[in-house]
Amino acid sequence: MIVGIDARDIRFPTSRHSHGSDAMNPDPDYSCAYVTLLMQGGKPGGNGLTFTIGRGNDLCVSAIQGLGKNLIGYTLDDFEEDLGLASRLLLHDSQYRWLGPEKGVVHLAAAALINAVWDALSKRAGQPLWRYISEMSSKRIASAIDFRHMRDYLPEAEAIARLEAQADGRHGRIATLLEDGYPAYTTSAGWIGYSDDNIIRRLKAAHAEGWRHFKIKVGGDLQSDIDRCALFRKTLGNDVRLSVDANQVWDVSEAVNAVEAMAPYDIYWVEEPISPDDVLGHKAIADAVAPIRIATGEHAHNKVMFKQFLQAEAIGFCQIDACRLAGVNEVLAVMLMADKANIPVCPHAGGVGLCEYVQHLSMIDYVCISGTMEERVIEHAAHLHEHFCHPIEIRNGRYLAPTAPGYSIDMWPESMKQFEFPHGEVWTEETVT
Amino acid sequence: MIVGIDARDIRFPTSRHSHGSDAMNPDPDYSCAYVTLLMQGGKPGGNGLTFTIGRGNDLCVSAIQGLGKNLIGYTLDDFEEDLGLASRLLLHDSQYRWLGPEKGVVHLAAAALINAVWDALSKRAGQPLWRYISEMSSKRIASAIDFRHMRDYLPEAEAIARLEAQADGRHGRIATLLEDGYPAYTTSAGWIGYSDDNIIRRLKAAHAEGWRHFKIKVGGDLQSDIDRCALFRKTLGNDVRLSVDANQVWDVSEAVNAVEAMAPYDIYWVEEPISPDDVLGHKAIADAVAPIRIATGEHAHNKVMFKQFLQAEAIGFCQIDACRLAGVNEVLAVMLMADKANIPVCPHAGGVGLCEYVQHLSMIDYVCISGTMEERVIEHAAHLHEHFCHPIEIRNGRYLAPTAPGYSIDMWPESMKQFEFPHGEVWTEETVT
Numbered sequence: 080m081i082v083g084i085d086a087r088d089i090r091f092p093t094s095r096h097s098h099g100s101d102a103m104n105p106d107p108d109y110s111c112a113y114v115t116l117l118m119q120g121g122k123p124g125g126n127g128l129t130f131t132i133g134r135g136n137d138l139c140v141s142a143i144q145g146l147g148k149n150l151i152g153y154t155l156d157d158f159e160e161d162l163g164l165a166s167r168l169l170l171h172d173s174q175y176r177w178l179g180p181e182k183g184v185v186h187l188a189a190a191a192l193i194n195a196v197w198d199a200l201s202k203r204a205g206q207p208l209w210r211y212i213s214e215m216s217s218k219r220i221a222s223a224i225d226f227r228h229m230r231d232y233l234p235e236a237e238a239i240a241r242l243e244a245q246a247d248g249r250h251g252r253i254a255t256l257l258e259d260g261y262p263a264y265t266t267s268a269g270w271i272g273y274s275d276d277n278i279i280r281r282l283k284a285a286h287a288e289g290w291r292h293f294k295i296k297v298g299g300d301l302q303s304d305i306d307r308c309a310l311f312r313k314t315l316g317n318d319v320r321l322s323v324d325a326n327q328v329w330d331v332s333e334a335v336n337a338v339e340a341m342a343p344y345d346i347y348w349v350e351e352p353i354s355p356d357d358v359l360g361h362k363a364i365a366d367a368v369a370p371i372r373i374a375t376g377e378h379a380h381n382k383v384m385f386k387q388f389l390q391a392e393a394i395g396f397c398q399i400d401a402c403r404l405a406g407v408n409e410v411l412a413v414m415l416m417a418d419k420a421n422i423p424v425c426p427h428a429g430g431v432g433l434c435e436y437v438q439h440l441s442m443i444d445y446v447c448i449s450g451t452m453e454e455r456v457i458e459h460a461a462h463l464h465e466h467f468c469h470p471i472e473i474r475n476g477r478y479l480a481p482t483a484p485g486y487s488i489d490m491w492p493e494s495m496k497q498f499e500f501p502h503g504e505v506w507t508e509e510t511v512t
Numbered sequence: 513m514i515v516g517i518d519a520r521d522i523r524f525p526t527s528r529h530s531h532g533s534d535a536m537n538p539d540p541d542y543s544c545a546y547v548t549l550l551m552q553g554g555k556p557g558g559n560g561l562t563f564t565i566g567r568g569n570d571l572c573v574s575a576i577q578g579l580g581k582n583l584i585g586y587t588l589d590d591f592e593e594d595l596g597l598a599s600r601l602l603l604h605d606s607q608y609r610w611l612g613p614e615k616g617v618v619h620l621a622a623a624a625l626i627n628a629v630w631d632a633l634s635k636r637a638g639q640p641l642w643r644y645i646s647e648m649s650s651k652r653i654a655s656a657i658d659f660r661h662m663r664d665y666l667p668e669a670e671a672i673a674r675l676e677a678q679a680d681g682r683h684g685r686i687a688t689l690l691e692d693g694y695p696a697y698t699t700s701a702g703w704i705g706y707s708d709d710n711i712i713r714r715l716k717a718a719h720a721e722g723w724r725h726f727k728i729k730v731g732g733d734l735q736s737d738i739d740r741c742a743l744f745r746k747t748l749g750n751d752v753r754l755s756v757d758a759n760q761v762w763d764v765s766e767a768v769n770a771v772e773a774m775a776p777y778d779i780y781w782v783e784e785p786i787s788p789d790d791v792l793g794h795k796a797i798a799d800a801v802a803p804i805r806i807a808t809g810e811h812a813h814n815k816v817m818f819k820q821f822l823q824a825e826a827i828g829f830c831q832i833d834a835c836r837l838a839g840v841n842e843v844l845a846v847m848l849m850a851d852k853a854n855i856p857v858c859p860h861a862g863g864v865g866l867c868e869y870v871q872h873l874s875m876i877d878y879v880c881i882s883g884t885m886e887e888r889v890i891e892h893a894a895h896l897h898e899h900f901c902h903p904i905e906i907r908n909g910r911y912l913a914p915t916a917p918g919y920s921i922d923m924w925p926e927s928m929k930q931f932e933f934p935h936g937e938v939w940t941e942e943t944v945t
Contacts, residue, residue: 104606134607138575138617145568173537174567180760180788180811183616184571228787231764231796327613331664354661355613356816358791359823363664378613383789390792 080154081124083117084147084192086140089490090133090500091431091463097272098462099132099429102298103326105272107132109431109463110500112139113490114147114191116199118155125199126489129191129402130430135184136500142188146175150192155203158196162223165196166408170225182380186405193406194436198486208407208486209442213253217242220447224412232386238415245450252446260477261441262292262452264322266429267461269295275310282314289475291319292456294350298325301337308344317345322374324350331360338368348374348396355379362393374398377427381405385413389420396454400427401436414444424449429460434471435487438478466494513587514557516550517580517625519573522923523566523933524864524896530705531895532565532862535731536759538705540565542864542896543933545572546923547580547624549632551588558632559922562624562835563863568617569933575621579608583625588636591629595656598629599841603658615813619838626839627869631919641840641919642875646686650675653880657845665819671848678883685879693910694874695725695885697755699862700894702728708743715747722908724752725889727783731758734770741777750778755807757783764793771801781807781829788812795826807831810860814838818846822853829887833860834869847877857882862893867904868920871911899927 093099094106110131116124129139149168158164169189170181178185201211212220221239268281282293295311297304304323311321323346329337334352341349349371353360355378365373372395379385380403388394397417404410417424424444426437434457441457449455457478464470467490469483481487497503526532527539543564549557562572582601591597602622603614611618634644645653654672701714715726728744730737737756744754756779762770767785774782782804786793788811798806805828812818813836821827830850837843850857857877859870867890874890882888890911897903900923902916914920930936 104610107607107610132607132610134605135575135578135611135618137578138571138611141574142568142571142617145570172567174540174565177537177540177565178568178571178617178620179615182612182789182813183618184575184611185568185616187611228763228790228793231793330661354816356615356814357661357820359820360661360664360816380615381789383787383793387790387792 080119080152081116081150082119083151084144085115085117086143086147087113087495088136088140088500089113089495089498090136090506091498092505093462094133097270100270100272101296101324101326102271102328104132110136111431112136112143112188112191113495114143114195116150116195123202125195125197125202125485127191127193127195127198127486128432128488129187130433131187138184139187139191142184143191146172146185146188147192150196155199159200162219163225163408165193166223166225166405169193170405181405186380187402190402190404190406193408194402194486194488197407198488202485205484207439207481207483209439209446209481210253212443213249213446217246220411223408224415225408228383229386229412229416232390233416233419241415241418242447245447248450249446252450256442256445256480260474260479261438261445261457262455263457263459263473263476263478264292264294264320265290265459265461265476266294267459268293269307271296271299278310279314282311286315286319291476292322292347293319294322294324294458296326297323297337297341298328301340304337305340308341308346312344320347321345322348322350325352327351327354327378329353331363334364335367338364338371342368342371346371348372350374350398351377356384358384358387358391358393361388362391365393365395372396374425376400377403379403382409382412382416386416389416389422394422396425397422398425398427399437399440401433401440410440411443414440414448418448423454425456426458428458431463432467432488434459434464435467435469438471438481439486442480466490513552513585514549514583515552516584517577518548518550519576519580520546520928521569521573521933522546522928522931523569523939524931525938526895527566530703533703533705534729534757534759535704535761537565543569544864545569545576545621545624546928547576547628549583549628556635558628558630558635558918560624560626560628560631560919561865561921562620563866564620571617572620572624575617576624579605579618579621580625583629588632592633595652596658596841598626599656599658599838602626603838614838619813620835623835623837623839626841627835627919627921630840631921635918638917640872640914640916642872642879642914643686645876646682646879650679653844656841657848658841661816662819662845662849665823666849666852674848674851675880678880681883682879685883689875689878689913693907693912694871694878694890695888696890696892696906696909696911697725697727697753698723698892698894698909699727700892701726702740704729704732711743712747715744719748719752724909725755725780726752727755727757727891729759730756730770730774731761734773737770738773741774741779745777753780754778755781755783758785760784760787760811762786764796767797768800771797771804775801775804779804781805783807783831784810789817791817791820791824791826794821795824798826798828805829807858809833810836812836815842815845815849819849822849822855827855829858830855831858831860832870832873834866834873843873844876847873847881851881856887858889859891861891864896865900865921867892867897868900868902871904871914872919875913899923
């Protein structure tokens with residue numbers, strides 16, 4: 080039985096070296112609100128986190144502590160029996176719901192808690208999360224989903240039918256994953272705060288490691304965006320994929336102009352061109368710049384937003400986030416809708432813990448939902464993996480299938496101690512390193 | 513100069529009598545995070561609040577304290593000189609922005625702070641807020657707006673032109689407001705937790721006071737919704753207006769069915785039928801139930817959402833909220849877009865302090881933007897006004913124009929002391945009253 084919720088404010092001073100910098104976020108300090116479910120008798124619970132970029136991470140910690148009370152008194156058996164229970168206990172609390180609804184700090188907090196429950200359940204089953212879910216019946220997977228507000232696009236019966244259609248091939252695909260892993264792309268070479276020399280060096284190193292799909296940050300002044308694309312092609316040639324990410328800084332017409340100016344450099348996708356809430360704006364851009372496709376989702380706050388992006392045919396890639404959406408349950412809902420729309424799911428990662436999380440989600444998508452890796456890639460960034468007990472493993476630009484039980488989000492106690500805000504040693508040292 | 517931010521957690525135990533109850537929110541405790549700007553030398557600053565319904569109000573208080581640091585060191589002259597400054601200082605903080613962006617707890621907190629700055633500026637000018645803005649040039653009003661992410665619908669030059677088109681008639685409309693006030697409707701008779709007898713008694717009393725437009729809560733089971741509409745017409749007849757509010761509980765097809773079932777009772781608008789994020793869903797319902805019109809907005813979290821509701825012709829009434837949107841600045845942006853779309857602005861109120869706030873906004877809309885009161889009404893609920901130093905004044909179902917300097921949101925110190933959570937006496941009494 081859950082008897083308490085431990086939540087901690089962990090922050091990494093990534094802004095000191097411009098790691099993670101982009102046109103909207105010049106100085107992120109990659110952070111997380113880290114949850115541990117405290118079980119009766121000190122039995123092992125689950126861990127979860129939600130990702131932020133610094134100031135305000137304390138709000139997520141407080142929201143986890145407050146909202147998390149709704150889980151107290153329930154057992155892992157309760158959650159196992161009703162896979163939608165944790166999600167309902169957290170998202171249907173009407174007083175907390177008012178603060179979103181289903182968005183912002185409260186939703187981020189719910190994500191950390193819900194993911195902690197899934198971590199606990201899959202650990203108890205002795206399986207990595209992706210495998211735990213891959214062994215469930217279609218009906219059971221669908222039982223995790225709250226179909227309220229999405230039935231007009233995907234009702235429950237149709238969701239189950241979509242899962243059933245892929246049920247036969249699951250075991251073959253599990254074997255493929257264990258053997259070959261899952262394709263990926265890297266963002267680590269092109270943060271906006273990096274100098275040209277730094278970018279060239281990082282691109283060459285990543286290429287040597289086997290990467291063939293890269294993303295660089297744009298959204299500065301237009302000429303510098305074009306120069307970055309040119310630098311990329313000059314450094315690595317035309318046989319590799321290039322995606323660009325503007326992190327929401329443009330307006331619709333600016334986005335169209337910018338994409339047209341970068342088009343000669345063979346752009347695979349254009350990510351977050353405008354406000355992440357603007358379904359109709361994305362549609363207008365997508366129509367104007369086709370066949371270049373638009374990607375968004377890391378700030379799409381719930382299934383209703385994704386439903387509309389898909390209904391409107393506004394996006395070409397669906398970038399779910401493991402803890403912007405309310406955990407595994409809501410991600411399953413979105414992946415099923417993306418499958419219906421025939422739009423590839425390419426999760427947002429980087430940050431801290433996001434790579435560890437989303438590898439499971441893409442693998443669930445492959446095994447249970449889409450049945451294909453075609454056009455699908457998991458984002459990769461090279462930072463902060465050393466703080467996790469079971470960090471991601473990359474080989475030749477692919478994620479290896481995780482094998483440790485759980486959701487891969489356990490952090491080393493020593494890391495948490497060192498980086499806890501504001502009293503960990505990295506934040507109290509006189510010298511900024 | 514602002515030297516500090518005071519933020520307090522004020523909660524009223526309204527759930528004890530089902531005041532404010534609806535299908536989504538059965539037991540709201542109307543609450544607010546109340547801000548006071550602390551000025552150098554103890555000079556008078558401004559007050560602002562953001563409205564919540566209980567649990568999680570503490571998160572808004574914390575967010576105000578953290579985000580509010582961005583205002584420290586600035587003077588009222590700075591804010592007067594650049595009407596967009598406070599808004600930019602709060603909404604463009606990239607680390608806090610990540611937690612939304614521009615939605616949820618952080619946006620609610622920004623609203624309270626921005627409104628406090630407007631309160632301070634209009635108090636210093638010795639004018640009620642609506643009058644303070646009504647005396648500004650068109651260009652100056654537009655300078656308060658951040659046009660990022662809305663230029664595709666309403667660029668700055670067009671916004672100024674729209675304001676200019678109404679500039680000549682402003683003084684006549686100010687005189688009209690001072691004489692006749694502004695039309696309103698009341699929600700106080702039809703909360704979902706009220707018994708039929710209670711509703712009948714309240715409807716009759718409100719009618720006797722001069723009210724002619726009423727809103728009742730629906731979204732229970734369909735038969736009870738129909739019964740409530742029938743009860744309304746039986747009690748007050750057919751010469752008064754009836755709007756209904758489902759508070760988001762339906763899916764698209766449920767909404768269409770329900771509205772068709774209630775249509776014989778002559779429904780003026782249907783409010784919040786589904787998820788407040790679902791622009792395309794609202795459009796589908798609006799098309800299906802025309803000529804009955806759809807209203808939403810109290811949970812539409814920013815100008816980009818309203819932009820889409822208007823672009824898609826998904827709503828027939830635009831229900832701005834004074835502190836769900838990021839304060840006066842973002843409300844001005846939305847009211848100008850609604851004017852372009854020729855959709856009446858009918859603000860969300862009730863709650864605590866919302867009536868006090870939005871009367872100013874509707875009056876600014878009338879004087880500076882739309883130039884008409886046609887089809888426009890301000891929501892009214894009868895609770896909690898006694899806690900404000902300058903409460904709303906209603907006569908014959910109309911709001912009288914406020915005359916006290918500021919944004920009418922000053923709360924009595926005694927009220928705050930009594931209702932502060934968790935140590936105020938109303939929360940520590942043994943006996944629940």
